[in-house]
Amino acid sequence: MTGKLEGKVAVITGGTTGIGLGIARQFAREGALVFVTGRRQAELDAAIAEIGHGAIGVQGDISNLADLDRLYDTVRQRASRIDILAANAGGGGFAPLGAITEEDFDKTFAINVRGTLFTVQKALPLLRDGASIILTSSTTTTRPIPGLSVYGATKAAIRNFARHWILDLKDRHIRVNAISPGPTRTPGLQGLAATDDQWQQLEAYLAAQIPLGRLADPDEIGRAAVFLASDDASFVNGAEIFVDGGMAQI
DSSP states (O other): OOOOTOOOOOEEOOOOSHHHHHHHHHHHHOOEEEEESOHHHHHHHHHHHHHTTTOOEEEETSSHHHHHHHHHHHHHHHTTTTEEEOOOOOOOOOOOOOOOHHHHHHHHHHHIIIIIHHHHHTTTTTTEEEEEEEEEEOOGSSSOOOTTTHHHHHHHHHHHHHHHHHHTGGGTTTTEEEEEOOBBHHHHHHHHHHHHHHHHHHHHHHHHHHHHHHSSSSHHHHHHHHHHGGGGTOOOOOOEESTTGGGGGG
8 A cells, every 4th residue: 555655755853752753753654755853863873763664864953054954965965855844843941931041042942943944944945846844833832831931932933934934935836834732742841850750740730731631642743744744635734733632722
């Protein structure tokens, strides 16, 4: 049986762990040739081995524009085009108003907003007409969580990028959509807790906010990304797809 992404070339930033790895796994299983970025070489090597299907890893940080140039040089040499771009890399931490530092603010915006913008802009020469761009936003844009105002602001900017870029790219028929995951069981989320007990408390708190009563698995986010990347979503453009168990809908 032919996969939904058979023969397509996909680039996933931040694809070594968590949601990005879930997207990369699902894209590869559906037949795409997958290029994955990550900042840490050891994690990147492990992810490529896990993804399989001929996946290609390129070490780099999306907030470093030279790293983005190196990523796209590799894609140009190995595949010559991009059919699907999942601009997923991002991060952030808890900091309530009054405790936000200039360093935290600059780092979060540099990765999530500046990095996402240039990830997409620098891909434009390789993106084929009719390609699919998928941005990773967050339910924090509509369902605030205490201490995550800076992170939420960056994700709101990403969601707004999708609305504007469908106009900038309309002549090329490139679709741009955003996925807004709810709390997902990832190393990044678990890393917000200092101890196992704190993680158990955080997980229980978050699960209680979700009508389905549990956190998402990264592969569930990946399957939603497959839909947006595939021809099944050929008339879905500028949308925000919530994959949140209903959290942002109540």
